[in-house]
Amino acid sequence: MDNDFSFKPLQYHSGNLEKETLIQLYKNILKPRLxxxxxxxxxxxxxxxxxxxxxxxxxxxxxxxxxxxxxxxxxxxxxxxxxxxxxxxxxxxxxxxxxxxxxxxxxxxxxxxxxxxxxxxxxxxxxxxxxxxxxxxxxxxxxxxxxxxxxxxxxxxxxxxxxxxxxxxxxxxxxxxxxxxxxxxxxxxxxxxxxxxxxxxxxxxxxxxxxxxxxxxxxxxxxxxxxxxxxxxxxxxxxxxxxxxxxxxxxxxxxxxxxxxxxxxxxxxxxxxxxxxxxxxxxxxxxxxxxxxxxxxxxxxxxxxxxxxxxxxxxxxxEHILPNETIELNNVFKKFEYQSVKSVSKSKEIRFVDAVSEGLKQSMERYDDLIIMGQDIAEYGGVFKITEGFVEQFGKDRIRNTPICESAIIETAMGLSIAGMKAVVELQFADFISSGFNPVVNYLAKSYYRWQQNAPVVLRMPCGGGVGAGPFHSQTNEAWFTKTPGLKVVYPAFPYDAKGLLATAINDPNPVLFFEHKALYRTISQYVPTDYYTVPFGKASVLKVGGDITIISYGAGVHWALEVLDKHLDISADVIDLRTLQPLDTNAIYASVKKTGKVIVLQEDSLFGGIASDISALITENCFEFLDAPVKRVASLDTPIPFAKLLENQYLPKDRFETELLTLLHY
Structure with a gap:
């Protein structure tokens, strides 16, 4: 330490301070010492x-x-x-x-x-x-x-x-x-x-x-x-x-x-x-x-x-606290009273990317205290142009360009929560969340459990492969967060769900990681209501109904599964789009597995440690007597995701899924 400063004798100059203030200073400094x-x-x-x-x-x-x-x-x-x-x-x-x-x-x-x-x-x-x-x-x-x-x-x-x-x-x-x-x-x-x-x-x-x-x-x-x-x-x-x-x-x-x-x-x-x-x-x-x-x-x-x-x-x-498992589990999240908002408008065909933008804009109109933060999101409109035109409508106080500092901005979102506001943070790519990992898993996730301070923060996560973006722009890293109590994880596959689930995420008083697959942004279109509506968390969507096998997936994997079924019209399958990974709709999963007796889980994430492993374990623990074959997981290779097209194709599980599906059907 700087000796010239530190070791000067203490000299007190009371100045204009009143006697009562000087005594109060003494009382206040003495109390923590005692x-x-x-x-x-x-x-x-x-x-x-x-x-x-x-x-x-x-x-x-x-x-x-x-x-x-x-x-x-x-x-x-x-x-x-x-x-x-x-x-x-x-x-x-x-x-x-x-x-x-x-x-x-x-x-x-x-x-x-x-x-x-x-x-x-x-x-x-x-x-x-x-x-x-x-x-x-x-x-x-x-x-x-x-x-x-x-x-x-x-x-x-x-x-x-x-x-x-x-x-x-x-x-x-x-x-x-x-x-x-x-x-x-x-x-x-x-x-x-x-x-x-x-x-x-x-x-x-x-x-x-x-x-x-x-x-x-x-x-x-x-x-x-x-x-x-x-x-x-x-x-x-x-x-x-x-x-x-x-x-x-x-x-x-x-x-x-x-x-x-x-x-x-x-x-x-x-x-x-x-x-x-x-x-x-x-x-x-x-x-x-x-x-x-x-x-x-x-x-x-x-x-x-x-x-x-x-x-x-x-x-x-x-008395010492008596452990109560129900109380502990019920205090991980702030209770969310879901409000179902039905559309009353006509629908129009829009792309996935437009659905996200529309849902975000309508939530901004709904909540005056909602702030969006992220790199290049203001005048530039974000790298995927989702917030294009937002500055003109909402102003730069609410649409805030940030420096390149994921950690501080996620922490800032937490601070806005403490002050009674809502925040959406756009991670330019889901991969970059690693630079802000600590505040997500240790601050956002744990604050409500620790001292009942909730965090109405949505982290938007453009993710996924198939676009030749390599190891740092193509990860689908939801498993980093599905295993962390206190976080909700949403992963839509269709424009309708993306818009409605984003509205729900912003309504939710808890932290939500909202995964948006980049390859779906401009390739998937759907008729979507033009006005504001919500879609509930924890409710899977059953896209097809059949008796031969249960196919469980989310994100781009849903579309890969549907493409394979289009090639094999003789396969009668339940196709479950999970939509949210935390909370997970286990009721829909168990009901389907008990009906079909065979199940295959498809994820884009690499195999080991992914959510497919937990789903497989849950099915085995809860539906074992109904199974006619082992639960099959299909996922990407256990390597980082490569850039070159042929290598990326090999990495992703799209082609392997068809082979494994047919094998399981003939088990």
């Missing part, structure tokens, strides 16, 4: 499972929180207990959270500060650290769009600034001029790795220049400096929305978490920072200046200690 001291005792007694100590850093969390308004969102980290206590969260709920009790915020499903609460406008972290920075962008974007004059403050450590999410989030905030304060607590070590092994610049605040944003260095152990400077900066952001990077110089005097200790820290460094203890030094200042005396100090400490002990007793006496 709680931590109690928690360290409980940790040794085995009454809590883990503790990430913020001792020595309390001035940052408390100062920032006091400088903001109660309606401003704060996204804290492990060591920001002062954010929660300053927002006056009842202590018994915090204690219950740390003990895995029902009155905690995650009902025993997550620990520590991995939770949020809309009541107190706090959004907790996940262990991956980086995603919350982009989430803050989304909350700030909502504030800006609604002209709320709110500030969003998001915390990270100096170690977290090495993650790509940090850079993506700062870039987006700067490009869009979002009212965000990025609060970096530079506390010397990322677990055991010192700052000189984390970054190679004098100050993290120096990075603000590269993002075209204001940046400041603040003494993170000086509660008055934190409070007054942050309050001043926040007021500036309210007047003129823009992002600011704040680097708080501080130090972590205990281990990353208690089990790791501090043996890697030189003792002289610990001694130097102990002299700058933010609680002890501020208390000394208040006594020396006559703001408080020893009697008031004792009264304040006694009052806080009584509150801690009373609330701790409540949490300790609360």
């Amino acid at each position: 709680i931590e001291e109690k928690m360290l005792v409980l940790l040794r007694q085995g009454k809590i499972s883990k503790w990430f100590s913020g001792i020595g850093q309390e001035a940052i969390a408390v100062g920032v929180t006091m400088a903001l308004n109660d309606e401003d969102y704060i996204l804290p980290m492990h060591r920001n207990l002062g954010v929660f206590t300053t927002r006056k969260i009842p202590l018994y709920r915090l204690f219950a959270q740390w003990q895995g009790k029902m009155s905690g915020f995650t009902k025993g499903r997550d620990r520590s500060f991995h939770f949020g609460t809309q009541q107190y406008k706090i959004v907790g972290m996940i262990s991956h650290l980086g995603p919350q920075l982009g989430v803050a962008d989304g909350i700030a974007l909502a504030s800006k769009l609604k002209s709320k004059s709110q500030v969003t403050a998001v915390f990270t450590g100096e170690g977290g600034t090495s993650e790509g999410d940090f850079h993506e989030a700062l870039n987006v905030a700067s490009v869009w001029q979002l009212p965000v304060m990025f609060c970096v607590e530079n506390n010397g070590y990322g677990l055991s790795t010192p700052t000189n092994e984390q970054y190679n610049c004098n100050h993290i605040a120096d990075r603000g220049i590269g993002y075209g944003m204001e940046s400041y260095i603040i003494d993170g152990n000086n509660i008055i400096e934190v409070f007054t400077k942050v309050a001043e900066i926040a007021e500036s952001i309210r007047r003129n929305p823009h992002p600011v990077l704040l680097e708080f110089k501080t130090f972590r005097v205990r281990g990353h978490e208690e089990a790791s200790g501090t043996t890697y820290v030189p003792q002289e460094l610990l001694d130097l920072w102990t002299e700058k203890d933010p609680v002890e030094s501020y208390q000394k200042f208040l006594i020396e200046t006559g703001i408080i005396d020893r009697a008031l100090e004792a009264d304040i400490k006694n009052e806080i200690s009584l509150e801690i002990n009373e609330h701790l007793e409540v949490a300790i006496n609360e």
